Amino acid sequence: MNARRLPAATCVIVAALVGLVLGLLGPVEAAPLVSSTRPPGAAPGDGGPSPVIFPPQSIGIRFDHARHMALGATCTTCHDKAKTSRASADLLLPAGTRCDACHGTNHRENEVRAGADALGACAVCHVGYRAEDGQRVLRTVLPPPHLKFNHAVHAARDIECSACHGDVGSLAQATFDQLPRMRGCFTCHTRDVPRQGEASRACATCHLTRGAELVTSFPEGRLEPPAWLHDAEHGPDWLERHKRVAGDDSRFCASCHAERFCTGCHDGRVRPRQVHPNDFLSMHSVAARQGSPTCTSCHQQQSFCLGCHQRAGVTLSGPVGNVAQRGRFHPPPSIWTDAPRGAGHHAWEAQRNLNACVSCHMERDCVACHATAAMGGIGSGLPSGDPGAFRRGVDPHPPGFISRCGRALRQNPRPCLTCHDPGDRAFEACR
Amino acid sequence: MLAPARMPRPPRATSNGAAAASRARRVAGAVLATVAAAVPARTARAYHTEIDASAAAQYYTLSSPYGEPELRSRRYTSTLGMSLYDLTGDSSPSHPSLSFRSRLRLDADLGQDPTERDPNSTRYVPGLQQAPLDLMYAYLEGDRYLDGALGFRLGRQYVADVLGWWSFDGALLTLAAPAYVKLEAYAGFEQRSGLPLLATPRYRADGLASGSRDDLRSNQWTGYLEESKLAPALGVALETADLGWLHARVTYRRVVNRDNVVVSPFLDPSGKLGTYSADRVSTEKVGGTLRLSPLGLGSLSGSVVYDLYAGIVSHQALALDVFPTARLALGADYERLVPTFDGDSVFNWFAHSAITTLKGRADWAVTRRFDAALAFGSRLYETLGDPATYASSPDQELVTREVDPFATLGGRYRYNAGSVSLRGQAEGGERGHRVGADLTSKQLWKSGYYDSLVILSLYDFADELRPDRYATSFSYVVGLGLRPNALGTTTRLGVEWEQSMNRLVGQRYRVLATLDLSVFR
Numbered sequence: 033m034n035a036r037r038l039p040a041a042t043c044v045i046v047a048a049l050v051g052l053v054l055g056l057l058g059p060v061e062a063a064p065l066v067s068s069t070r071p072p073g074a075a076p077g078d079g080g081p082s083p084v085i086f087p088p089q090s091i092g093i094r095f096d097h098a099r100h101m102a103l104g105a106t107c108t109t110c111h112d113k114a115k116t117s118r119a120s121a122d123l124l125l126p127a128g129t130r131c132d133a134c135h136g137t138n139h140r141e142n143e144v145r146a147g148a149d150a151l152g153a154c155a156v157c158h159v160g161y162r163a164e165d166g167q168r169v170l171r172t173v174l175p176p177p178h179l180k181f182n183h184a185v186h187a188a189r190d191i192e193c194s195a196c197h198g199d200v201g202s203l204a205q206a207t208f209d210q211l212p213r214m215r216g217c218f219t220c221h222t223r224d225v226p227r228q229g230e231a232s233r234a235c236a237t238c239h240l241t242r243g244a245e246l247v248t249s250f251p252e253g254r255l256e257p258p259a260w261l262h263d264a265e266h267g268p269d270w271l272e273r274h275k276r277v278a279g280d281d282s283r284f285c286a287s288c289h290a291e292r293f294c295t296g297c298h299d300g301r302v303r304p305r306q307v308h309p310n311d312f313l314s315m316h317s318v319a320a321r322q323g324s325p326t327c328t329s330c331h332q333q334q335s336f337c338l339g340c341h342q343r344a345g346v347t348l349s350g351p352v353g354n355v356a357q358r359g360r361f362h363p364p365p366s367i368w369t370d371a372p373r374g375a376g377h378h379a380w381e382a383q384r385n386l387n388a389c390v391s392c393h394m395e396r397d398c399v400a401c402h403a404t405a406a407m408g409g410i411g412s413g414l415p416s417g418d419p420g421a422f423r424r425g426v427d428p429h430p431p432g433f434i435s436r437c438g439r440a441l442r443q444n445p446r447p448c449l450t451c452h453d454p455g456d457r458a459f460e461a462c463r
Numbered sequence: 464m465l466a467p468a469r470m471p472r473p474p475r476a477t478s479n480g481a482a483a484a485s486r487a488r489r490v491a492g493a494v495l496a497t498v499a500a501a502v503p504a505r506t507a508r509a510y511h512t513e514i515d516a517s518a519a520a521q522y523y524t525l526s527s528p529y530g531e532p533e534l535r536s537r538r539y540t541s542t543l544g545m546s547l548y549d550l551t552g553d554s555s556p557s558h559p560s561l562s563f564r565s566r567l568r569l570d571a572d573l574g575q576d577p578t579e580r581d582p583n584s585t586r587y588v589p590g591l592q593q594a595p596l597d598l599m600y601a602y603l604e605g606d607r608y609l610d611g612a613l614g615f616r617l618g619r620q621y622v623a624d625v626l627g628w629w630s631f632d633g634a635l636l637t638l639a640a641p642a643y644v645k646l647e648a649y650a651g652f653e654q655r656s657g658l659p660l661l662a663t664p665r666y667r668a669d670g671l672a673s674g675s676r677d678d679l680r681s682n683q684w685t686g687y688l689e690e691s692k693l694a695p696a697l698g699v700a701l702e703t704a705d706l707g708w709l710h711a712r713v714t715y716r717r718v719v720n721r722d723n724v725v726v727s728p729f730l731d732p733s734g735k736l737g738t739y740s741a742d743r744v745s746t747e748k749v750g751g752t753l754r755l756s757p758l759g760l761g762s763l764s765g766s767v768v769y770d771l772y773a774g775i776v777s778h779q780a781l782a783l784d785v786f787p788t789a790r791l792a793l794g795a796d797y798e799r800l801v802p803t804f805d806g807d808s809v810f811n812w813f814a815h816s817a818i819t820t821l822k823g824r825a826d827w828a829v830t831r832r833f834d835a836a837l838a839f840g841s842r843l844y845e846t847l848g849d850p851a852t853y854a855s856s857p858d859q860e861l862v863t864r865e866v867d868p869f870a871t872l873g874g875r876y877r878y879n880a881g882s883v884s885l886r887g888q889a890e891g892g893e894r895g896h897r898v899g900a901d902l903t904s905k906q907l908w909k910s911g912y913y914d915s916l917v918i919l920s921l922y923d924f925a926d927e928l929r930p931d932r933y934a935t936s937f938s939y940v941v942g943l944g945l946r947p948n949a950l951g952t953t954t955r956l957g958v959e960w961e962q963s964m965n966r967l968v969g970q971r972y973r974v975l976a977t978l979d980l981s982v983f984r
Contacts, residue, residue, distance in 0.1 A: 075789040079831060215759070222707050233705055234556035242983060243513050243548045244562055244604075251911075252879060259792050259826075260759035262710070263784050267792070267826040268873030268884070269836035276764055276782055276796075280752040281702075281710050282623035291600055291621055292515075292544060292566060298628045299599070299665050301540040301570050302519045302975070309886070309901045310920035310938030311963035311971070313525060317932070318924050321894040322842065322867050325800045325818055329628070334672045335590065335664050342588045343534055343579065344527040349686060353578075353585030359529050363928040372852050380853040383815045383846040384865070386802050394672045395809045396686030396728035402809075408729025430815040431847065436774030443772050444743035444806035449726045451809065 070209065071198040073216030080209045084253045086177045089208055092159050092170030093125075101201040107193045115187035121176035124183075131157065143167070177211075178250050180238055195219075215260065235287045246288045255288070271306060275329065298330050321388055328387055337391035347392045361392075379428070399450055402428050406453035425451055437462040509552035515544045515981035523973035528932070532586070537574035542599070543567045559608045565601035565618075567661075569594060582678045589687040590674040598661040600630070612639045619654060624700065625750040625766045625778075626716050630654040630666040631696050645704040650697040653718045653745070656690055664690070668718070668746045670804025670811070685736055686728040688807070691720045694745055711753045718745040724807055744806040747771040750778075761785035770803045773811050777803045784824075794824040796840070819843040835874040842867045842892070867892025872900075881906035881914075895927040899936075916942035916959065934965035942975075954980040 080086075100110075108114060110126040117124055128139030135156070136147030144167060146154050155161040158169040186196070194200070196212040203210070222233055239255070240247040248255040259265035262284055264277050278285050285294075297304045303312070307330075312319070320327055320337075331337060341347045345354030346361055362368050362378075369375055382389050402425040403409030409425040429437075441448055441462045452458055521538040543566065548554070550561040571594035578584035579591050602618030614637035622629050633651015640646070656664040656674060664674065673688040695718070702712035719742050726737040750768035761784050768778040777800065784794040798820045804810045822840030829835065844865045868891050875884035887900035899922025906915045918940040925933035942959035961973040 078789055083831070218707065222705075232557055233707075236556040241554070243511060243546055244560075244564075253877065259784075259786050260756070263754065263756055263762035263764065265792060265826065265828075267828065267834050267836050268875055268886070269824060269826055269838055269871065272838065272871070273794075273824075276766070276780065277754075278623055279625040279766060280712060280754050280764060284710075285623075291564070292542070294621070294623070294628070295566075295599060299663070301538070301568075302521065302977075305903075305918065305940070309899070309922065310918060310940060310961060311922065311936040311965065313971070314934065314936055314963070314965055314967055315897055315922060315924045317929075318895045318897050318926050319890075321926070321928070322869070322890050322892060322897070325798075325802075325820070328669065328802070332665060332667075332669050334669055338672055339588060339590060340534075343532070343591070344525070345529060345532055346527060351579075351584075351586045351588055354527075354532055358527075361528075361929075364930070367928065367930075373850075377850070377853055380846055380848055380850045382813055383848075384844045384850075385818070386810065386814050386816075389813075390670065390802075390804075390810055394686040394728075395670075398813065399728055399809060403727070403729075407727045408731075428813045430812070433812065439774060440772060440806075440811075443747070444720070444745075446720075446724055446726060446739050446743060446807045447809040447812060449737075449739060450728075 069199045069202055071196060071212050071216050072219055073213035074198070074209070075213075075215075078213070080207075081211045081213055082255075084250050084255050085179055085214075086208065086211050087175040087250075087252050089175065090171065090173040091207070092172045093157055094159050094205065095157065096204045097200050097206055098202050098204055107200075114183055114193070117183040118185075120179050120181040122183075123174065125172065125174065178240055178247070178252075178255075180240065191220075214258070243290075245286075245290050248288050300330070320391065321385060325387070327391075333387060333391040334394070338394065341392050347394075348397050349394045376426075379426075395450065398428070399425075402426050403451035404453060404456065406456070407449075407451055409451065434461055509554070510550050511548040511554075511984065513544070513546040513548070513981065513983045515979070517542050517980075518978045520976045521973065522975075523971070525971070526968065528967075535574035536572055539569070539571045539573065541569045557607070557611075560606045561603070563601075563603050566599040567596070568599050569596050582680075582683060587684075589672070589679070589684045595663070596661050597663045599663075613637070614639075619660065622649065622698070624712060624714050625752045625768055626714055626748050628666075629716075632660060633696070639704055643704055643706050645702050647700040647702065647714075648698070650695075653694040653696045655692065655694055667691075667694070668803075668805035668808075670808025681736055682730060682734070685725065685730065688725050689723055691722040691724065691745070691807075693721055695719045695721070708756050708758070709754070711751070713749070713751040715749045717747045719743065720745045720805075720807055744772050746806065748777070759786070772806050773803045773814070775801055775803070775814075777801050790828040792824075792826040794826075796820065796822040796824065798822075815847060816845045819845065832878055833874070833876045835872075837870075837872050839868075839870040841869065865893050867894070880908075893927065895925045897922065897924040899923060912946055914944040914946070914955075914957075916940065916944070920963075932967065934967045936963060936965035938963035951984070952980050952982045954978075 110130055111124050112126070112130075113122065114124050128137070128144070131137055132139055134151075136149060136152040138145040146152050150156070154169065160170055196216065197206075197210045200206045200210050217238065221237065235246055246255065256266040257264040262277055262281065264274075264284070274285075296302075297307055308316075327333075327337075338347065342350035342354065345351075345358050348355070348361075350358075369377055399407075399409060401410055404425050437448075441459065448459070448462075518539070518541040521536060521540075524533060524535050526533045544564070545566075546562065546564040548560075548562045550563065551559055554560070573593070575591065575593055576586065578586045579588050580593065581587055598619060600619050600621060602616045602620040604614075604616045606614045608614065616635040617633075619630065619632045620635065622631070622635070631649070631651045631653050633649060635647065635649035638646045638648075654662045654666045656662055667673075671688055672686065673690045676684075676687065676689050679687070696716065698714065698716035700712055700714035702714075703710055721740075721742055723738045723740045726739050728736075731737055748768055748770050750766065752764070752766040754762060754764040756762040763781075763783050765781040766779065767776060769775070770777040778798075780796070780798040782794060782796045784792055786792050799817050800819075801817045802810075802814050804814070820840060820842050822838055824836065824838045826836045827834060844867070846863050846865075848861055849863060870889045872887040873885065875882055882903075882905050884903045885900060886903070889898040890896060891898075899920065901918055901920045904915075904917045908914065918938075920938040921936070923935045938961065940959055940961045942957060944955055944957035946953075946955050948954050955977070957975075957977040957979075959973075959975040959977075961975070963971045963973075
């Protein structure tokens, strides 16, 4: 056993502040860079937008945006419905007929024909096309995004295409990477910036909903928040971290999770495997001795723990029929009470982890020794000539108790009266 | 159990699978017909209805460390939820909304020995119920009224904040000011068992073994207290709103005990139990949280709870996270907790010392599909006095800190049709150790029509306070699920088999069967 005095709290606070300063000043990545071509919010190496929002696409067309823009085309020259579209499922790619005027091709007939010159060859635009393929070309598949989006509303506010898609006009080939990032959406869809206008911050503005919650489960995966959004990245350690975010802003959690999700663990009746591993029943006593603060976030010690311990016969004050089976629960005397320790050693253990005691003991077990004789305790105090100090129980009160007992006595005298007779002179100091 | 998920319509089963799928659909159809019929047909109306139900049957046996008694659990838990959304006919996020949600729960254990519920039996366990029914929540919720300024909830509802996960029956009002501030106020009665509205004792502050004493004689189980039935509660909170980089909430809650409570567990000289019946504090706490996330570079958050009754800071925490890259998060946590209890409990005055947890964390999303997390730290148990000599010479000036180190390691690979994950943990210290890992595989088959679950676990543990309690445990779980999704429902039927083996219990088995279904129209 050690008796080191570790300035733990001080160290952590100083470390946290230093870390924050370093985090702010150090060479960490600033808000995602907006390169000349990528959409706002795109971070280096982010691999494109989330495939859960934008399911994987297959683009069978080779199209040099930069070259066409240099020739005078604009976005709407080809994407003519982009500024009037009201649903994200709208297909905004141009039909092949849009190419015919310049390329000399004919996409109108059932029998599509190539143009007369090199620019009209099928392979110019159709990726992987070979002459022997005839009329067969690689299909372009753009699954509808799992998102609500109204292009017309944004266009009506003079929001340029590049505000969401980046500078597509300078690219030889636009890809999946040009689709918007949520972080870019937040450029406007936050209320703490003056340029917000009417852009709503509500999640349901863009995300699909079912009832009052967002739809989070898709064939492509599960929709989860990124780290920069409320520090709520649902990584492998989220189970341990979530209480901090939920305790601060549970309404944020409720955007996606209904009550039944939370009650599954916090008021659960079926052991959640993600919390308690297999055979946890065998190990739970060790876990409780080490991590009881975690246990109490879901379990009531005086009902959940005590009830089962009474049934299993491991408690002192359990049913007589069960107690009869009971051996010694606490450690052998060599660990628990042999010299230099004594019968009072349990008090130190109670200080160390009171929750462990409360999961087995009813207050009667404690009061039997700690109450004054007047209230049924054994009254181990020695006569001192002072009637008020006569036959007291063993004092369990923590240091400094006297400075806060007055308010407690006024607010709820019941626990005081459990051990002290109403006429006990010990009350005088508190009153 | 896999969480129910919206899955694409499965392909038609063929060959051998056709008959099985057809039978499953017929069985599921019969079960679901009643529920489906209860939901109004899709008509020209704006509101949406959701009815969902879950049922879980568990069968397992556990033995006392002394061999007897042996508890045979034959548990059946079922919930039934009903929700109505968009009752105002408009689901726009910028317009007022009105919804209703409710859930009822039955939690039965058919394996209980009847003598355990007989007050005259030597095996009587106070408070044990065979099939309690409780209304988990039922409330009407309005939002964004008065140009988005007013929200309300009426009924049995949860409040989750720094003061804990809590439930009450009553009204909650939310008033949003124009300047990024929101006020919340609520009043009602804390959810406690014994209420006429089918309640659970889960949400009362801990520290009291209490419940109905209707079947007990006055001198029986005197340490088992009468449950306070109506406990008035009120709370208020002030929090920031609509600021992405900052969130702060300050909250206060007070709950009052009103009923008669036994004062001493011992009979007085006249053979009676003394009682106390005046209004008194059950819990009274004030707490605050703060999160700062400047520029998305990281996050600094903290929380503190002051227990006004016990007169102590019962909880404080501080956490720092930095995001050096888009895929890496590094963090450090500090948390200090002193246990507190219901105002009626004597345990408040046994609570001396804090448990402090220090932790360092790293979370690395290596790719979109593979991520890993590592955490390590220690718990410090602060006590007064040297444990070796405490009983003989209690030196209350000496602060002793015992350090329990711990570490966790998690990794998971997720793909469209499933996932493989590993979770390892190691805890050590003065009170024993627990080291081991779970390897979990979840897989969808036939576009999600079937699913499977396999978990392998290996743990080694030892309880240093009870030298005979050590073992190496191997366990496995095999689970299968089926999603017939008949009659427009989202349905999953599942069954799991679990076997654990270690030197203390030999072999332990558990069977779990589940049915989850949901209709949303």
